[in-house]
Amino acid sequence: MSAENECPEPKRPRRDVALMFDGQILHMPSALSARDLASLENYLESDMVQSSLQEAVLHDSAAAQYKSRRCDSAWLHLCHMPAARKLKHAIKRAQDEWEVLPRTKRGVLRCHYEDVQYTEYRGDRLAHFKQWHIDADDDGGDEEDKREITVVALLTEPGTDFEGGDFECMVPAYPDGIHHTLAWHKGDIIAFLAKRLWHRVLPTTAGIRKTLVLWAKPPFK
Ligand SMILES: O=C(O)CCC(=O)C(=O)O
Ligand SMILES: [Fe+2]
Secondary structure: OOHHHOOOOOOOOOOOOEEEOOOOEEEEOOOOOHHHHHHHHHHHOOHHHHOOOEEOOOOOOOOOOOOOOEOEEEEEOOOOOHHHHHHHHHHHHHHHHHOOOOEOOOOOEOOEEOOEEEEEEEHHHOOEEEEEEOOOOOOOOOHHHHOOEEEEEEOOOEOOOEEEOOEEEEEOOOOOOEEEEOOOOOOOEEEEEOOOOEEEEOOEEEEEEEEEEEEEEOOOO
16 A cells, blocks of 8 residues: 555644743643553553552642542552653753752753652542642652652543543642643643642543653752
């Protein structure tokens, strides 16, 4: 068959990496390829991962306001997955933008990556993280409060794989800022400053919303 007769899958128009919402979110469209997503899907559906999903734990820092959350999470190494490399690449891209983590004299990023948080927001649980929160509190003393950069990868498609589950943010800050809803797609990655961006996830009303979150913090001495 000649190339003209082949019928490739329709591709979404390529979108560029963009700073959004007053520069508080760095949006990286299609950062995960169809192949990355397919291998992740197999792994995330395995008994090993499914049996380690647990009701997500609340962070008790007062300012971070982790008070209202209902979803299932597992902490994963993902070291063998191409997606892990892409998440770290997104952290590096965010560091280039915001310079919040140290670098070596040669300019190489020095940081500690947490394990990856995989979360399922199930429609049948009306799962959510609807409490406005930041991921780390400047004045907090918890290990989580050392987080500087958050990256989130969306693994299922809004409106197709799940309903609801909007990612919302408020800029410049909660409670008096402007309220935005992120328009993003399966395979997109966003990055933001863990101590700065006020955000939340509205209830998923059908299907399953799935995300990976990676946090980077300064290296241990
Ligand atoms: O799943 C998301 O889109 C973000 C989740 C979140 O805000 C968090 O785990 O702190
Ligand atoms: Fe968060």
